[in-house]
Amino acid sequence: MKLQLALDELKLNDAIALAQRVREYVDIIEIGTPFVIDEGMNAVRKFKQQFPEKEILSDEKIMDGGFLESELAFNAGAEYVTVLGVTDILTIKACLKAAKAHGRQLVVDMICVADLPTRIAELEQAGAEILAVHTGADQQAAGRQPLDDLRVMKTHARRAKIAVAGGINSKTIDQYVALQPDIIIVGSAITHAADPQLEARLIKEAMLKAGGAE
């Protein structure tokens, strides 16, 4: 089980400084979607240079141009790129083709997918290997959380690895660890914390205690 730090709202130098503070606790560093919009692949290159031992994820939430937009991230040094699970299966297959060509990985973000069981089967059939349950920021503001969707994903996924994101913090982490996802994604709980290092440590310790963390 890996801990993925999502960097969404920070400027480049602040994001690097925060990642340095929690470096020992995180396995994957996500260049979050707002960050990608703001800094582009420069942020991916910079983080790969500053954190060579970490896996970098470019959260592009690709909707079209799957091969090209995936390749931009892989050429910049990302290990993972994200595509939206609601997009055309042709785009997802194009992203998978780019990932295979570069020896990297594709994460399918299941945000706003209405029929998870059906889409999980379609995506696994297409060759998707990592599916991310995700309650987005706007959905969280309406009081939603990804725990129930994670249960559905764990029930229906046959082969894919499972990631989960959406407002997870040190107070709720035990509920998620109990379901044994492969990747737990945490953004604002750490980046907005008064003490980011403490929050990241508490989350990582909960993962280790459950015997899952790497």
Ligand SMILES: O=C([C@H](O)CO)[C@H](O)[C@H](O)COP(=O)(O)O
């Ligand atoms: O992908 C994300 C969201 O769509 C904003 O870009 C976040 O990185 C993801 O939700 C994790 O962040 P938190 O929900 O703040 O933990």
